[in-house]
Amino acid sequence: MHKTLAAVAALAAVTLTLTGCAQLHQQVGDAWAVTYEVSVDAPNASTLNDVRYLGAEQRGDAATMRTIAKAATRPGAGNGGTATWTHESIVLAKDPAAVRATPPAGRSATCRILLDGQKVIAEEHGSAGKPVRCRVQTPAFG
Numbered sequence: 547m548h549k550t551l552a553a554v555a556a557l558a559a560v561t562l563t564l565t566g567c568a569q570l571h572q573q574v575g576d577a578w579a580v581t582y583e584v585s586v587d588a589p590n591a592s593t594l595n596d597v598r599y600l601g602a603e604q605r606g607d608a609a610t611m612r613t614i615a616k617a618a619t620r621p622g623a624g625n626g627g628t629a630t631w632t633h634e635s636i637v638l639a640k641d642p643a644a645v646r647a648t649p650p651a652g653r654s655a656t657c658r659i660l661l662d663g664q665k666v667i668a669e670e671h672g673s674a675g676k677p678v679r680c681r682v683q684t685p686a687f688g
Contacts, residue, residue: 576639576687577605581660584619584647584678585628591621592629594647594655596677601635601643609637617647628656634663637684643668644681651675661685 582599586592597614619629637643649655649672657680659668667685672678 577636578639578643578661578684579663580635580637580643580684581658581663582633582635582643582645582680583630583658583660584617584632584645584649585630585656585658586619586649587627587654587656588629588650589621589627590629592619592650592653593617594619594631594649597631597645597647599633599635599645601637603635605636607636609641611644639684639686641684642681643684644679646677646679648677649675654678 580601582601584594584597586594594617595615597617598611600609600611602609617631619631621629631647635643643659645657645659647655647657652674654674654676655672655678657668657670657672657678658666659680659682660666661684668680668682670678670680
């Protein structure tokens with residue numbers, strides 16, 4: 547009985563320590579400002595379906611996969627003829643960044659993941675009407 551209680555107490559202590567370390571890392575760990583971008587091959591605004599992205603909304607939040615059933619793009623007449631949806635998120639250095647979306651039927655989409663709104667670290671082009679996915683491990687600060 548005493549051995550079982552000691553084992554349970556030790557497991558609880560380890561769990562609390564690891565949880566505390568993860569929360570501390572979220573607060574003070576190196577983090578990137580990540581821009582998720584999905585463009586549709588249409589100059590007019592359109593709707594993306596099943597948009598998913600990985601990240602935190604603010605520093606200290608745990609990164610989670612977030613889902614938006616429908617997301618509107620901005621008209622793209624001045625953007626090379628593509629309508630674009632963007633979202634800013636926070637991702638810890640060396641953690642995964644990911645976005646996916648499904649364009650309207652007959653349209654193709656391109657996804658990009660940018661660091662600090664400028665450096666492209668992932669880019670994929672999808673087929674017409676099919677989901678497009680970008681996933682990458684963010685680099686370490688350095």
